[in-house]
Amino acid sequence: MSPAAGSESNVGDAESASPSETARGLLELTRPGNAAAAGVLTFTGAFVADGLAAPVAIVAAVAATAFATAAGNAVNDYFDREIDRINRPDRPIPRGAVSERGALVFSVALFAGAVLSTLVLPVTAIAIAVVNLVALLAYTELFKGLPGVGNAVVAYLTGSTFLFGAAAVGGTFETTVLVLFGLSAMATFTREVAKDVEDVAGDREEGLRTLPIVVGERRSLTLGVAVLVLAVAASVVPYAVGGFGAAYLALVLPADVVMLWGALRAFSDPSAGQTRLKQGMFLATAAFVAGRITASGAIPW
Ligand SMILES: CC(C)=CCC/C(C)=C/CC/C(C)=C/CC/C(C)=C/COC[C@H](O)COP(=O)(O)O
Ligand SMILES: CC(C)=CCC/C(C)=C/CC/C(C)=C/CC/C(C)=C/COP(=O)(O)OP(=O)(O)O
Numbered sequence: 001m002s003p004a005a006g007s008e009s010n011v012g013d014a015e016s017a018s019p020s021e022t023a024r025g026l027l028e029l030t031r032p033g034n035a036a037a038a039g040v041l042t043f044t045g046a047f048v049a050d051g052l053a054a055p056v057a058i059v060a061a062v063a064a065t066a067f068a069t070a071a072g073n074a075v076n077d078y079f080d081r082e083i084d085r086i087n088r089p090d091r092p093i094p095r096g097a098v099s100e101r102g103a104l105v106f107s108v109a110l111f112a113g114a115v116l117s118t119l120v121l122p123v124t125a126i127a128i129a130v131v132n133l134v135a136l137l138a139y140t141e142l143f144k145g146l147p148g149v150g151n152a153v154v155a156y157l158t159g160s161t162f163l164f165g166a167a168a169v170g171g172t173f174e175t176t177v178l179v180l181f182g183l184s185a186m187a188t189f190t191r192e193v194a195k196d197v198e199d200v201a202g203d204r205e206e207g208l209r210t211l212p213i214v215v216g217e218r219r220s221l222t223l224g225v226a227v228l229v230l231a232v233a234a235s236v237v238p239y240a241v242g243g244f245g246a247a248y249l250a251l252v253l254p255a256d257v258v259m260l261w262g263a264l265r266a267f268s269d270p271s272a273g274q275t276r277l278k279q280g281m282f283l284a285t286a287a288f289v290a291g292r293i294t295a296s297g298a299i300p301w
């Protein structure tokens with residue numbers, strides 16, 4: 001048997017995966033970069049609302065967010081196991097690194113981690129967590145296939161990390177926290193639309209009614225650009241209202257350019273465009289953290 005034929009016979013067969021392939025696959029299911037970034041957003045929400053006065057609540061809220069994001073991602077790959085044979089054959093389930101049952105059990109454990117970390121938090125934070133965990137569970141089967149609805153749910157979930165962080169430390173939803181919620185939700189909406197354009201082939205085969213399938217790719221991407229332009233215009237607000245220091249502007253303006261570039265690039269290459277958008281969003285996250293640190297006077301600027 002040739003090596004090519006041998007490797008082909010292993011595709012999709014989790015029984016033959018080695019323990020290290022399975023461990024790597026489980027880690028990949030969580031999308032660790034996204035889980036860590038979501039934790040940073042929650043930290044920023046808490047920090048903006050109340051500084052570092054409640055360290056236990058901050059650690060619990062960051063852990064809950066990272067667990068919830070990891071759980072949401074893992075259960076999405078479980079529900080998407082058939083469609084991903086077309087859209088993302090390199091994901092852990094279709095490539096055979098993790099079994100379907102293994103992914104489900106792992107998701108349940110991650111959801112349990114999120115629930116346990118939330119229990120020590122105030123009631124407003126618990127309420128946000130309950131809504132978010134239900135939305136994460138329902139996303140793939142209920143919301144993803146409705147035009148624009150799945151995109152709006154992921155946008156809300158990402159933005160809600162700031163509200164969750166603020167609520168965890170007993171803070172109020174002051175202007176800066178609400179603006180961060182809006183900015184990250186709008187940028188996420190734009191990227192999710194570009195990701196739907198990237199996935200049109202598999203989604204159509206599965207009978208989903210995502211925005212580009214229903215209204216067309218160009219119209220969806222134009223809506224995405226319009227939403228992002230609003231977010232970019234609003235990105236000066238945290239500085240203008242005095243919430244953030246000068247480092248914020250120094251980082252957020254290049255982030256705005258990278259995100260706009262990504263949204264426009266998605267018209268010719270949705271995959272490259274959504275990747276560029278994500279890089280801009282990570283840079284904007286750094287701007288939020290640096291902006292808050294410089295505003296607090298913790299670092300002379
Ligand atoms: C205009 C302006 C300044 C906008 C702010 C943008 C901002 C800071 C957005 C936050 C983005 C971020 C760091 C999110 C954390 C990671 C996360 C939870 C992403 C959502 O994931 C859903 C996505 O469908 C997963 O797919 P993939 O990344 O392709 O694996
Ligand atoms: C604050 C708390 C407690 C929770 C927030 C949790 C967060 C930040 C969730 C962010 C959004 C998220 C991780 C959603 C999970 C489902 C999802 C959209 C996964 C990505 O799926 P892909 O396979 O890339 O895309 P589709 O499946 O949508 O095509």
Ligand SMILES: [Mg+2]
Binds near residue numbers: 076077
């Ligand atoms: Mg998926």
